[in-house]
Amino acid sequence: MGGWDAVVMEEGVGRTLIPPHGEASSGPLSLAERYARQRRATLDLCDGLSAEDMSAQSMPQTSPTKWHLAHTTWFFEQFVLGVRVSADDWARLFNSYYEQVGRPFARDRRGLLTRPSLAEVLAYRARVDDLVLALLDRDLEPERASHVELGIQHEQQHQELLLTDLKHLFAQSPLEPVFRFPPSSGAPAPASLSNGLRLRFLPGTSGPIDIGHEGPGFAFDNEQPRHPAMVARHRIANRPVTNAEYRTFILDGGYRRPELWLSDGWAEVRRAGWDRPLYWSSELDTEFTLHGRVSIDPHAPVCHVSYYEADAFARWAGARLLTEQEWESDADPGDIASGHWRESGVFHPTAAIRDVGVRQMFGDVWEWTSSAYSAYPRFRPAVGAVGEYNGKFMCGQYVLRGGSCASPESHIRSTYRNFFYPADRWQFMGIRLGVDG
Amino acid sequence: MGGWDAVVMEEGVGRTLIPPHGEASSGPLSLAERYARQRRATLDLCDGLSAEDMSAQSMPQTSPTKWHLAHTTWFFEQFVLGVRVSADDWARLFNSYYEQVGRPFARDRRGLLTRPSLAEVLAYRARVDDLVLALLDRDLEPERASHVELGIQHEQQHQELLLTDLKHLFAQSPLEPVFRFPPSSGAPAPASLSNGLRLRFLPGTSGPIDIGHEGPGFAFDNEQPRHPAMVARHRIANRPVTNAEYRTFILDGGYRRPELWLSDGWAEVRRAGWDRPLYWSSELDTEFTLHGRVSIDPHAPVCHVSYYEADAFARWAGARLLTEQEWESDADPGDIASGHWRESGVFHPTAAIRDVGVRQMFGDVWEWTSSAYSAYPRFRPAVGAVGEYNGKFMCGQYVLRGGSCASPESHIRSTYRNFFYPADRWQFMGIRLGVDG
Amino acid sequence: MGGWDAVVMEEGVGRTLIPPHGEASSGPLSLAERYARQRRATLDLCDGLSAEDMSAQSMPQTSPTKWHLAHTTWFFEQFVLGVRVSADDWARLFNSYYEQVGRPFARDRRGLLTRPSLAEVLAYRARVDDLVLALLDRDLEPERASHVELGIQHEQQHQELLLTDLKHLFAQSPLEPVFRFPPSSGAPAPASLSNGLRLRFLPGTSGPIDIGHEGPGFAFDNEQPRHPAMVARHRIANRPVTNAEYRTFILDGGYRRPELWLSDGWAEVRRAGWDRPLYWSSELDTEFTLHGRVSIDPHAPVCHVSYYEADAFARWAGARLLTEQEWESDADPGDIASGHWRESGVFHPTAAIRDVGVRQMFGDVWEWTSSAYSAYPRFRPAVGAVGEYNGKFMCGQYVLRGGSCASPESHIRSTYRNFFYPADRWQFMGIRLGVDG
């Protein structure tokens, strides 16, 4: 079967400590339970992958699966355990960008790290899991507990990246490997049964509004502090832009008309030769997915478009993108539970079904906002190397909101701020339109 | 003598129509007078330059002086006259980036346009001036008049660019040419006589505040519409960061400490090998200016630093940059008249003198803000190709405020938004600090 | 244990057909025996490597081990079997550069081919081996037999490349993996026991001389036809340049003196920042080898230097490189048997021992000649895609002679022409000096 599972079984390391994902549990989970679950969930994503699949890197922005496995482990080793479990050199190899704790290995060369082997990385994971779980048996001082929590959230982010990075890698191969078949009940249909939801613009919430996170639950530093903002009158689309709509934009010469584009966007279109979303066939009829090559569903949200493309599409449509404040003020946290998340086993966005209110704010596709990623007023990064987590990226990137079909459901909040460069396309990124109200 | 003036005299074209700059005039100037004055002012900047000096291009972001002369003329030809005065090909050569009126000549190859010659470009200017001034003798329909006004403002922007681009060109030559000697009265002293103003942080204006331009005077579309914004409590530095302060940052290892930098900034530091402001000598004691190489005045504002450097310096200093809303709410338009502008003939920032309130918000150096350049709520670009003026650049750049010693005084407002990429350094860019209030 | 050997055993494919390398045999080997031996020898080189080790690519010029395994197999499938054994897509993946039989997969992206897996590639090898060996049981038509012979020689070339490419990959890792420990008897000593051979120049053979291959044994098309050439009077060094001598060149400022370098070489020194041979430590005392990091033996031949470095060293030494005609006229085929080859298990050059005549022309290090790689008079490439083997590379490269410690002994002839770009360093390349006679 080729996966690493067999290796782990032979090595017999640690895994018994971690209950399988999805196991019933009564009441809110303890930190230890949540730790074990998320660590296990990461491994579950690797089923069916060979050591080679998990070791290659297809572009500087992506990382090998094995590196994700090791890096998330290093995070706990570095910031929770505080003692070196792995060899010294490993710390350098699996540090992503924390310059304060040693010079990281070059990001664009992670695919060259054939050593340590997958088996060694799995053993490293198991050893760190043992130690962290032992720690969690005791009472933890608050800072260390908060680092465990941060590590769990971090683990979930890398679960999503693991999937998007793997998709990009597999897309490079003429063999177009299938990562996993969709569950029979949830397969993305070649053409959605629904006739599609008519695009409508509904009134959004405006005026002086408090934005950002406050309260007991976990949130990243970049979602804080909660603060007042002035939100202009606007209307919000009832669903994301669909493949059919985006195809119309293409057929209308969208990629050949400079007046529709930001100056930097037009330069990128010409430089990179873009004429369709990433992973679409040149005939605009099929797309490569984690379930292999499939027909494009006209009613499903368009996906894998850059900020430049989202902005150009909106201009073509006579609309605009929303600011992240508009988005947040319009989002209903109660909708998270009904979103399409990774747990569904369908790793591709699907069409909205019920035509009630504003749909699909959560799950399916991350939604580009028109907001450059920057600090909230009185933003304070955490003290120490953990403070490098978010703040130092507040330049040149744009905020996306709402999570995707590759996000773990428990990871996303209405205040959650994701961020990528305007030319990035390999995440599950889509378009939510707005207009002035 | 080598300048192009002689050529113009021989050709005897048009110049008599334009009164010399600085001529006394009573009462507010007519549009025609302002047109003539600004067109003349551009030419005055070229005194002492050879045709060769005016034809070379030192990097893709800069343009040859001759190109500035032609491009500003093309702007009036295209948007005011509406008829072709020059040869058809010229329109393509001197269109900067207006994709809707023809495919512009490659921006990074403007230095290869040895034809038309300087003499031909000067004749082209004279011919267009004749036609525009003739037009201004009559009553203009409002849209055309507004395009003349836009063209004058555009002319002024290129006057500043002409100076900064020329400075960059001259800095490439081992001969380090002097563009112009400073007036004897206003020379930047090798070391300022003042002892320097102690850095202090004064209370800024906060709360819900209206931002942007409204009213009868000219403003660019990107300063509009006026709208309410929420400004957080903050304090503002009484003056820009000085050379002495910046030197301390350098000596404290500022360029070698990744924890001080944005991630993109640190990448740029390593890629470009930055270890000091553009134009500083490696000994940190002299700098190249439009007046030749001079000693660095410790008390003058530091200049020619990127956004990345401004941000890193602020972090090192335990402060931050201001948002553009904070800057605008703190700026007093009454201070414009006392600023240090291009008209002084001193093309380099000088030290503040009087220690009263917040100094040097206007003139001396453009001040980087922490605000990514984006549209104000309900922003509408102008209809037609003129709409490409500002809007399509609202991505990836940062706002600077307040004008510089190379700006024409009459060009700047408290709502004025300049914008450059975070790695740009060749404008007169400096640092104004702020702190949370 | 992590190697792929276990996998093969489990899969149980084909291997029994191939006798282990080194098995005693009486009389000259049949084509089938030679085929089986060399195919087996390639696999033997992979002992101890993990699937990940065999899948990564460290630069465009190198290929993953797995790709070498598959490509050499494709060669037999394409040119000997003539029927498709593998899936259609595989042919494209494992075609290196034969444009006439389909568009090859991008050379610099071979590390992204995680599929087919190592196990699949090994099965592919076994299947093709079965078919080729079955074919060899029968009488083959001469052209097909000659393609089997060509495939065996090709297999041997890739055995050497497999080693040099792997060395380059392992050198990128901070972990500096050991590929294999040297046999206890043959270990490269930290410092050679010998005192080193004094460098002397011995008279070479000159005048009109026949160059190139003629006769019944195998030779590549680029060694043919045999033809008269005029060889000038010259003297040849008794041994390759040693590490000690090269270190003296470095300490004498060799890498800082442009007058010693070809113009292109000096440009490369500055561009790439070269200041020592590839794999040497900056302290010039240790080097990375396939046996891990070892002390540099002063008396062993210097290795992993480019043509530019070889040429600069020669100029510094008051000598020059030999032409390939001079080299060939001076080489004694009888010395091949006493050379240091891959079969020794010592994958690194070692010091010459006996001071008699001209030593080490064969084995240890490939010797750069001053001859640009070009066609011999009346050179005819083979008909069909096999004709792309050599001829289309006759531009921009230089000839090297004599084989290395990574070459199979049976592969090298005195007429053998290897060729690489003047900036290449990752092969076992060294320096043989000459002077005018």
Place this chain on the structure above:
Amino acid sequence: MGGWDAVVMEEGVGRTLIPPHGEASSGPLSLAERYARQRRATLDLCDGLSAEDMSAQSMPQTSPTKWHLAHTTWFFEQFVLGVRVSADDWARLFNSYYEQVGRPFARDRRGLLTRPSLAEVLAYRARVDDLVLALLDRDLEPERASHVELGIQHEQQHQELLLTDLKHLFAQSPLEPVFRFPPSSGAPAPASLSNGLRLRFLPGTSGPIDIGHEGPGFAFDNEQPRHPAMVARHRIANRPVTNAEYRTFILDGGYRRPELWLSDGWAEVRRAGWDRPLYWSSELDTEFTLHGRVSIDPHAPVCHVSYYEADAFARWAGARLLTEQEWESDADPGDIASGHWRESGVFHPTAAIRDVGVRQMFGDVWEWTSSAYSAYPRFRPAVGAVGEYNGKFMCGQYVLRGGSCASPESHIRSTYRNFFYPADRWQFMGIRLGVDG
């Protein structure tokens, strides 16, 4: 009128010392006369150019006209006068690549040297001319005389480069400036009156032959020493490949068939997007010349093709390029006088007329040979910095023979070796075919 001539007149410098080109003279010219003539000839080429035309640089391989004027002068200052006439910095600016006499200014930035101005450079020329001519009034020691001779030859080389560099510059402008109109008698006809010479292959000279220069006249070091070589039996084409023939190659898919190309050549075709000779229109019917855009003469030699294209064309034609030894053994020095040279005023190759023997070996187009540029046996570069003239370029380039319509007639010999990189196209380069005999 815009040319610099007026400036010279005003400045009144030196020019009277130099007799106008073409002036009658009886008997062989003295060194002083030849010096004066060639220095004057360089200036004559600049008639009609503006200071701007003479200051721009269109690619790293080319230089501005003004730089050529200054560099050739610096050569005499440095190697003949031996005292500094210009400012110290100028020596650095106008040193091309002589690393032993100071670090040259970056070659790809020569277009930024707006200072010294053209007028200053002309004065510098005049001053150096005065001094050199004064020197030549006296008896010179032999080494200095030989440096004057070398400087004159060097001046002639730069006369040709000045033309080819200017052509490249003018070709970048949409205005397509005409450098000079052809003399009425010698204009390249839109279509040649001749019906074209049928291509025939004539027997060449083979066997052991002496190659290279020997004797009293001037020759560069790279043409020496004369030495025996073995030339294979071959036949040589009676004229260069014509535009009509090359067009047939294009229409036959020449640029789309990888099997016709060297591996490096095919990579360059794809990288640079080549599909026709430099300066040809995409319709293959007109070409840009120093006389402006003209119809392509089907019978004239094809021009501005790279080595890669010459080699691919030859392969397509079932022929090959000649080695430089074959070329030299077939060339008749007596044909030089009847060649088409720069002095004709027709700066573009024209069709052969008389169908007798081998035509156009000299003049019209440089002919690519299949010989990589390398040292002749016992080659010795001159001592000192002058030794950098040729030897350090003996890597990566190919030899061209015979001179072009842009070469001064008196500059070319049958032993003359020109050399360029295989991707270079901006010289007047063409194709002479050969076949095995």
